[in-house]
Amino acid sequence: MNRRLFLAVLPAALAAGCGFQLRRTAGIPFKSLYLDAPGGSAVAQRLRSLLTANRKTRLVTVPGEAEALLKLTQEVRSKRILSLSGAGRVTEYRLGLTLSYSIVGPDERVLAEPESLELNRDMTYDDSQLLAKGAEEQLLYRDMEDSAARRILRRLQALGGDT
Structure with a gap:
């Protein structure tokens, strides 16, 4: 019985001792943030939920009240044919998401250079x-x-270490 308890507790003790922590949103260097995104942006919705879970950063509805403005300027989905069968039927697609964003201060001072993200996933099709x-x-x-x-x-x- 003691051996089973020891074997059950050992992995938890090892994980706690190595410094393992779940991923979280701590460390954002702004107390308030304004999110400027196109209507219906799925990435903006996900960002809102992640930032709302972070109790240290408050999302504001007026840009003038924010320490920083996160501007999502473009969010485009794409779908391209990746391969065809011998009969000319689609067998694979490449799905893509392109997104551009920038982070500026309330005085329009650039806090982070504009960046473009391009993500792709391949998918078989039948x-x-x-x-x-x-x-x-x-x-x-x-x-x-x-x-x-x-x-x-x-x-x-990362801006926490830059400022």
Whole structure:
């Protein structure tokens, strides 16, 4: 019985002892942030939820009240044929998400140079699985949007060491 308890507690003790921590949004150097994004931007929605979970940074509705402005200027989805079968049917697609953003101060002073993110995912395709492949496509786009939001958040965190 003691051996089982020891084997159950050992991995938890090792993980705690090595400094392992779950990923979180701590360390954003701004107390208030204004998010300027096109309407319906999925990346902006994801950023809002990540920033709302962070109790140290408050999202404001008026740009003048913010210490920094995060401007999402472009968010474009793309879908290209990657390969065709011998019969001329699509067998793979390349899905893409292109996003541009910049971070400026309330006085329009550039805090972070404008950056463009380009994310791609490849997807196999089969006409006989139309509904499943449609769901997979939406899942891959959502994954790219989450990845873009996390990258922007890490850039915001990096500004803490730059300022």
